[in-house]
Amino acid sequence: MKAVVVRGPGGLDQLAVKDIPDPGEPGPGMIRVAIHATSLNFHDLLVASGQIPTEKDRVLMSDGAGIVESVGEDVTEFAPGDRVVSGFFPHWPDGAPGNSVSNFAGTPGDGVDGFAARHAVRPAGAFTLAPDGWSHAEAATITTAGLTAWRALVGDGPLKAGDTVLALGTGGVSICALQIAKAMGAAVIVTSSSDEKLEQARALGADHTINYRREENWGRQVRELTGGRGADHIVEVGGPGTLAQSIDAVRAGGHIALIGVLTGRAGEVPTALLMAKQARLQGLIVGTRRQQQDYVAALNETGIRPVIDRTFAFEELAAAFRYQQSATHFGKICVEW
16 A cells, blocks of 8 residues: 655655555454545654654654544444544553653654555554544544644643633644634634734634734733733743743743744743743643543534645645645645545
């Protein structure tokens, strides 16, 4: 069967479509899925570009959505024909994070083969049902971006009606956070360097927007927009380059979910201000299978649909990553076949 692999270090030129063995029929506790879509995340880009080393000829992509073709003995949760979506940590069903999810050893597309392939045979627990009526490309946005936003606001928030959420940027996680927050009755502030993207965010329901290139001290502006109180929840995707402003923006006793390192992996943290705010700064990476099931249930109830900027063909995965690198997208980039 066809798969997209990374042949070795050297950047996106090392991606190739390759014939690999078909995984065959599922054994006990396993399911066979015809994969039809994936979506791009920053973590996938780091693996594909060689910034996160992986094994030669690793099949890429952590997100995968498709249709169950057959099930192994003892599988009762799924049946042939079910539309499913993969989990980022297939070995983390529920509960508090442990050492097994402190790295990416079991994450598809990194420590193990991913879903840029026509078929996959995995334990049944590596998937959940997809939302009702969603396309495969839409469902593929859940695995990483959607679940990260859900955990940041609902699983670990906990978000409630009347809260204020600050979402940094207009990538996949931030747009999902905007949609979740509005569905739950929260006010949302969105930052971006693009006025066009901020206009799109307002069309999705953002209550306030800030162009951070024009407003260097945007943390202060967040406090002004909230009557001096600050944001209850901050979805922090930048890391060291934005964290100081996020701490300035958060309310006393508020919550900052650190879910990205777009500006680097290390930097200074204004610890005195964080202490004075008595705010909770929590690093998190995606979430549990149970949280994904809760998220899918919420999506079925609310009717939220993901924002997909552009969809590429299977053979165009490298081109999709180059488009991601351009940072011109709003929402998710998908590959569907």
